[in-house]
Amino acid sequence: MSDIRRILILTGAGISAESGIDTFRSAGGLWEKHRVEDVATPEGFARDPDLVLRFYDMRRERIQEVEPNPAHSALARLDALWRGEGRELLIVTQNVDDLHERAGARRLIHMHGEHLAAWCTACDRRHAWRDTLIERPPCPACGVPALRPDVVWFGEMPYRMGDIYQAVGTCDLFVSIGTSGAVYPAAGLVRDARAAGAATLELNLEPSQGTRWFDDARHGPASELVPEWVEELLSESRLG
Numbered sequence: 569m570s571d572i573r574r575i576l577i578l579t580g581a582g583i584s585a586e587s588g589i590d591t592f593r594s595a596g597g598l599w600e601k602h603r604v605e606d607v608a609t610p611e612g613f614a615r616d617p618d619l620v621l622r623f624y625d626m627r628r629e630r631i632q633e634v635e636p637n638p639a640h641s642a643l644a645r646l647d648a649l650w651r652g653e654g655r656e657l658l659i660v661t662q663n664v665d666d667l668h669e670r671a672g673a674r675r676l677i678h679m680h681g682e683h684l685a686a687w688c689t690a691c692d693r694r695h696a697w698r699d700t701l702i703e704r705p706p707c708p709a710c711g712v713p714a715l716r717p718d719v720v721w722f723g724e725m726p727y728r729m730g731d732i733y734q735a736v737g738t739c740d741l742f743v744s745i746g747t748s749g750a751v752y753p754a755a756g757l758v759r760d761a762r763a764a765g766a767a768t769l770e771l772n773l774e775p776s777q778g779t780r781w782f783d784d785a786r787h788g789p790a791s792e793l794v795p796e797w798v799e800e801l802l803s804e805s806r807l808g
Contacts, residue, residue, distance in 0.1 A: 572767070572805070574656040576739040577643065578757060582746025582773050583790045584663050587634045608721045618702065624717040625700040627664075628683045632698065636671035639745070639794035644672035646798045649807045658735045662747065662754050664719050679726040679754065685718035694718050726753065736760045743769045743797075746790050749776030758782060771797060 686697035688707035742761035802808035
């Protein structure tokens, strides 16, 4: 991989599962406890806002109780060291937790929003948010009690897709970590990267729905695979 300069890393729920954050599609996961239509759509929010706000209040509280794992730390180390001589790196995460940031990653896009943020639908401002929303607190900017979780629900457009597609089209290496390959548009990024000439690598607990699109697929716990891959990459690039 000595010719690799520009790296795009897509992360999903599997990288945070070992920190104790439930995934949506695993046995006993969130979708078995709640219907997607009830807690992750604009229509569900309009129909029963209390249910949705309680659901995300619990998720927001849980995220603040867990810690980054070795996979997050390894990517943060790569982010810190992968610089100079034309090297570029971007982590695009489908996760709405802040574990990448707490591990130290800085070049990061949350394409599905963030649990620790609230969006005011009255004034379109976004605010860092760690408390509950169920009591309908006023927006810190406009005072209207119109805050909702700043997360992308099904049927809504993910954030910063222009920046993401630009990075996909120019990367030398596309790496997918802990993703199911089931949620679009994220699931289609590997094919876009391949079409643009990038090498592709999957690091996942088990084969994803898109494994066939990757040049190389390694399966096992993220806390083991990701540090191993980062050390391999840094060693080959003489950055470790």
